[in-house]
Amino acid sequence: MGPFLETLIGGLMTGMLYSLVALGFVLIFKASGVFNFAQGAMVLFAALAMARFAEWIPALLGIEHKVLVNLMAFILAMGVMIMLAWVVERFVLGKLVNQEGVTLLMATLGITYFMDGFGQTVFGSDIYKIDVGLPKEPMFLLEDVFQGGILVNQEELSAAIIAAALVALLAAFFQYTGTGRALRAVADDHQAAQSIGIPLERIWVIVWSVAGFVALVAGIIWGSKLGVQFSLSQVALKALPVVILGGLTSVPGAIVGGLIIGVGEKLSEVYIGPMLGGGIEIWFAYALALLFLLVRPQGLYGEKIIDRV
Amino acid sequence: MSRRSIGEVMLDVKNISLSFGGVKALTDISFNVREHEIRAIIGPNGAGKSSMLNCINGVYTPQQGSITFRGKTFDHMNSREVAEMGIARTFQNLALFKGMNVIDNIMSGRNLKMKTNIFQQALRIGAAEREEQAHREVVERIIDFLEIQAWRKTPVARLPYGLQKRVDLGRALAMEPQVLLLDEPMAGMNIEEKQDMCRFVLDVNDQFGTTIVLIEHDMGVVMDISDRVVVLDYGKKIGDGTPDEVRSNEEVISAYLGTSH
Amino acid sequence: MLYRENGQFKTSYQADQQIFPIAQDRYLILALIAAAAIVVPFIASEYVFRALLIPFLILSLAALGLNILVGYCGQISLGTGGFMAVGAYAAYNLLVRIEGMPAVVAILLGGVFAMAFGVVFGIPSLRIKGLYLAVATLAAQFFCDWAFLRIKWLTNDSASGSVSVPELMVFGWNVDTPIDKYLFCLGFVVIFALLAKNLVRGHTGREWMAIRDMDVAAALIGIRPVYAKLTAFAVSSFIVGVAGALWGFVHLGSWEPAAFNITRSFDLLFMVIIGGLGSIMGSFFGAAFIVIVPIVLDNLPNWFGIPIDTALASHLTFMIFGALIVFFLIVEPHGLARLWSVGKEKLRLWPFPH
Numbered sequence: 001m002g003p004f005l006e007t008l009i010g011g012l013m014t015g016m017l018y019s020l021v022a023l024g025f026v027l028i029f030k031a032s033g034v035f036n037f038a039q040g041a042m043v044l045f046a047a048l049a050m051a052r053f054a055e056w057i058p059a060l061l062g063i064e065h066k067v068l069v070n071l072m073a074f075i076l077a078m079g080v081m082i083m084l085a086w087v088v089e090r091f092v093l094g095k096l097v098n099q100e101g102v103t104l105l106m107a108t109l110g111i112t113y114f115m116d117g118f119g120q121t122v123f124g125s126d127i128y129k130i131d132v133g134l135p136k137e138p139m140f141l142l143e144d145v146f147q148g149g150i151l152v153n154q155e156e157l158s159a160a161i162i163a164a165a166l167v168a169l170l171a172a173f174f175q176y177t178g179t180g181r182a183l184r185a186v187a188d189d190h191q192a193a194q195s196i197g198i199p200l201e202r203i204w205v206i207v208w209s210v211a212g213f214v215a216l217v218a219g220i221i222w223g224s225k226l227g228v229q230f231s232l233s234q235v236a237l238k239a240l241p242v243v244i245l246g247g248l249t250s251v252p253g254a255i256v257g258g259l260i261i262g263v264g265e266k267l268s269e270v271y272i273g274p275m276l277g278g279g280i281e282i283w284f285a286y287a288l289a290l291l292f293l294l295v296r297p298q299g300l301y302g303e304k305i306i307d308r309v
Numbered sequence: 310m311s312r313r314s315i316g317e318v319m320l321d322v323k324n325i326s327l328s329f330g331g332v333k334a335l336t337d338i339s340f341n342v343r344e345h346e347i348r349a350i351i352g353p354n355g356a357g358k359s360s361m362l363n364c365i366n367g368v369y370t371p372q373q374g375s376i377t378f379r380g381k382t383f384d385h386m387n388s389r390e391v392a393e394m395g396i397a398r399t400f401q402n403l404a405l406f407k408g409m410n411v412i413d414n415i416m417s418g419r420n421l422k423m424k425t426n427i428f429q430q431a432l433r434i435g436a437a438e439r440e441e442q443a444h445r446e447v448v449e450r451i452i453d454f455l456e457i458q459a460w461r462k463t464p465v466a467r468l469p470y471g472l473q474k475r476v477d478l479g480r481a482l483a484m485e486p487q488v489l490l491l492d493e494p495m496a497g498m499n500i501e502e503k504q505d506m507c508r509f510v511l512d513v514n515d516q517f518g519t520t521i522v523l524i525e526h527d528m529g530v531v532m533d534i535s536d537r538v539v540v541l542d543y544g545k546k547i548g549d550g551t552p553d554e555v556r557s558n559e560e561v562i563s564a565y566l567g568t569s570h
Numbered sequence: 571m572l573y574r575e576n577g578q579f580k581t582s583y584q585a586d587q588q589i590f591p592i593a594q595d596r597y598l599i600l601a602l603i604a605a606a607a608i609v610v611p612f613i614a615s616e617y618v619f620r621a622l623l624i625p626f627l628i629l630s631l632a633a634l635g636l637n638i639l640v641g642y643c644g645q646i647s648l649g650t651g652g653f654m655a656v657g658a659y660a661a662y663n664l665l666v667r668i669e670g671m672p673a674v675v676a677i678l679l680g681g682v683f684a685m686a687f688g689v690v691f692g693i694p695s696l697r698i699k700g701l702y703l704a705v706a707t708l709a710a711q712f713f714c715d716w717a718f719l720r721i722k723w724l725t726n727d728s729a730s731g732s733v734s735v736p737e738l739m740v741f742g743w744n745v746d747t748p749i750d751k752y753l754f755c756l757g758f759v760v761i762f763a764l765l766a767k768n769l770v771r772g773h774t775g776r777e778w779m780a781i782r783d784m785d786v787a788a789a790l791i792g793i794r795p796v797y798a799k800l801t802a803f804a805v806s807s808f809i810v811g812v813a814g815a816l817w818g819f820v821h822l823g824s825w826e827p828a829a830f831n832i833t834r835s836f837d838l839l840f841m842v843i844i845g846g847l848g849s850i851m852g853s854f855f856g857a858a859f860i861v862i863v864p865i866v867l868d869n870l871p872n873w874f875g876i877p878i879d880t881a882l883a884s885h886l887t888f889m890i891f892g893a894l895i896v897f898f899l900i901v902e903p904h905g906l907a908r909l910w911s912v913g914k915e916k917l918r919l920w921p922f923p924h
Contacts, residue, residue: 035701095900102646102700106843107899109836114892117885125881237832240705282716286709290694293706297698366790392792404787406780408848416773417780421792423773427801430772431765437772438584445583484791
């Protein structure tokens with residue numbers, strides 16, 4: 001039972017991390033109908049920015065205080081993400097407004113490539129460290145119930161808590177603020193929103209900036225855990241099945257989907273993997289997504305997709 | 310008025326009811342269509358005319374009722390079978406294939422009749438080449454009939470609306486249908502275009518004997534060319550008969566003039 | 571002045587419907603193919619064959635296959651690398667396990683396996699489209715990545731999934747020099763391009779395009795969406811599988827599963843987008859573009875005497891690719907093929923302005 005619980009908890013926390021990335025997808029899709037393939041590249045880009053700024057600030061300004069450095073790096077990185085959002089809106093989205101979804105999807109693929117190259121040109125392509133003070137030692141829970149206790153990775157636990165807080169914050173933002181309401185209006189119907197005076201371009205910049213913020217948080221957490229390197233952008237590919245499961249338009253869906261995928265991956269690797277030769281983590285998430293696509297394409301919480309003549 | 314003699318009942322719509330969620334689009338509609346006639350369906354906007362056509366075509370499945378075509382009864386129609394049975398249709402919003410030119414759009418209507426398999430087509434010799442040519446001839450005759458020769462290689466997305474409507478008609482004609490469902494074929498046209506379209510519709514009915522079911526808003530056109538008329542309002546049938554009978558029907562008049570319901 | 575249709579009257583539908591109705595086009599293509607077959611072998615260096623021409627030919631073939639699915643039938647696929655892998659590994663198994671299996675037959679049968687795989691993974695397209703279909707095809711990609719790495723039987727019990735092909739014998743002709751390989755691939759490409767073009771201008775092609783443009787209306791004309799979509803997946807995967815087998819056998823000689831990973835899928839998709847969706851010619855333009863750009867970027871600094879390290883060069887390649895994709899999607903969504911046909915239109919009038 002002990003090992004099972006360990007795997008389960010590990011899966012839940014990994015799942016939370018996937019959800020963080022998936023959140024970015026959902027936000028942009030909800031507000032602009034664009035599926036942003038570049039979300040993974042944004043995570044990497046943000047993480048690179050954060051890591052390098054955290055290096056350059058002490059070097060250039062001589063400030064050594066860790067919390068201050070990280071805070072300044074965070075603000076600078078956020079600034080970069082907002083600029084990125086503006087550039088994307090101005091030069092890409094704004095020009096492709098009337099195109100169909102597939103074209104926009106491919107445009108975001110192009111943005112992915114561009115960001116990957118640009119980020120590494122500007123910030124470098126070595127492996128960088130991010131250290132924001134997340135506790136790294138493992139904890140052992142319930143040592144009196146299970147022999148040796150259950151190993152819980154504190155870093156992942158903090159990540160999970162941060163992710164949950166972020167979701168709550170975003171949900172509140174959507175529900176209770178004026179901007180949030182405007183975002184929901186735009187998601188519903190671009191033209192109607194425009195006709196009541198909601199400025200589409202500004203909304204899109206805001207949305208991409210929020211997604212950039214989510215990407216930054218995800219990047220910091222993943223980067224802290226894995227180190228900031230190119231493979232980070234591959235995390236986006238893991239997040240795709242999450243939004244399929246949860247539903248492209250649902251914020252809670254991204255969380256639930258992430259948890260299911262995280263747990264499913266870990267459990268299947270441990271219990272089914274050996275029978276199939278191991279290494280099935282690669283495609284377990286996608287197999288699950290495929291199943292959903294055939295049976296319930298809108299996911300658990302998404303809106304039903306209707307085709308009209 | 311068609312010069313063909315009007316035959317037996319060919320299409321019989323019985324007690325069709327259709328709802329979307331809580332909205333009732335059609336309530337207990339029954340009418341029939343005789344062979345070779347031109348039957349118009351009229352009514353104010355939102356009356357359910359297109360929905361009725363969509364039921365006949367298999368795009369929507371009615372919750373109740375049945376449709377009998379040439380003796381066979383169905384409680385819902387399957388789009389492909391409908392096409393195979395010889396029922397073709399044009400669309401209110403045009404459903405042309407924007408990526409193709411005029412010839413290809415109309416040729417796509419010949420699809421049901423093209424029988425060569427993939428291997429024959431890949432090699433494009435013998436049977437495949439002959440088939441393409443034979444059907445191209447038929448399509449060219451339709452193009453002549455609709456007077457759109459000059460635009461045959463133009464991508465349809467670039468054509469003006471009136472010509473696109475003709476291509477839509479051409480594609481339906483290419484299926485050599487027994488019944489032609491026309492959904493507002495003259496919408497958005499000026500007088501000359503309407504006259505042309507009327508001429509085409511009458512010629513199709515006259516030369517090929519095609520039965521026509523026509524949704525139209527222009528009362529002049531309806532009264533002039535149709536043999537019988539069905540009037541719908543709020544999803545219910547409120548009139549059924551010859552143009553003169555319908556014109557003097559009290560309910561029809563109040564529906565169009567908007568008395569309170 | 572040069573490029574005019576003056577005097578070219580078509581007296582039969584056959585003449586009007588041929589692949590290159592304008593005589594100048596016909597002569598150009600024939601000259602091109604003749605030059606490719608006869609002249610190039612004498613003037614190209616071994617490096618040009620290995621690094622440019624052979625990859626160009628094989629990737630054009632794969633792009634052709636993908637274009638049929640994405641460009642003509644409108645079904646997006648991000649799993650092309652996986653289909654290539656199926657073709658390559660199937661052909662390999664057939665060659666290695668069956669005595670006396672001719673190489674050409676193995677390659678073609680590899681395509682057949684890829685076709686079966688493609689049809690199976692094409693089934694989701696009957697229910698979903700767009701992004702959702704893209705995710706389904708990604709499942710195919712990752713499944714292949716895993717299967718060829720972990721299922722020993724598929725790779726003849728090789729530990730890491732890497733295999734290598736013994737020498738190629740085609741009807742007694744030993745295909746081992748770059749010139750031989752080039753001509754071998756050229757033959758495949760010309761034949762397949764012709765067959766594909768015929769398919770695309772026949773009624774199957776029109777069915778595909780009808781499904782792409784408006785599938786609800788297509789059903790009402792009597793087109794069966796199931797048949798159209800699955801044949802598109804079938805034909806496309808067959809061609810892609812053959813290309814995969816050629817890639818492994820002719821270009822690489824020995825390979826591991828990573829040769830057919832998701833990067834390959836994205837590359838092919840870019841070829842199709844940049845070259846022109848729904849255009850056979852476009853597939854060639856796109857492949858040429860994607861093959862040439864990295865090489866130019868790698869060598870450009872040397873030509874100008876500015877040294878750039880390879881890492882930076884590859885980052886720049888990424889950036890330029892990405893920027894070009896976006897550029898094409900905004901400016902000319904129909905890709906280089908459209909630019910080509912617009913150019914021809916202008917050429918018809920040249921040197922007159924109107």
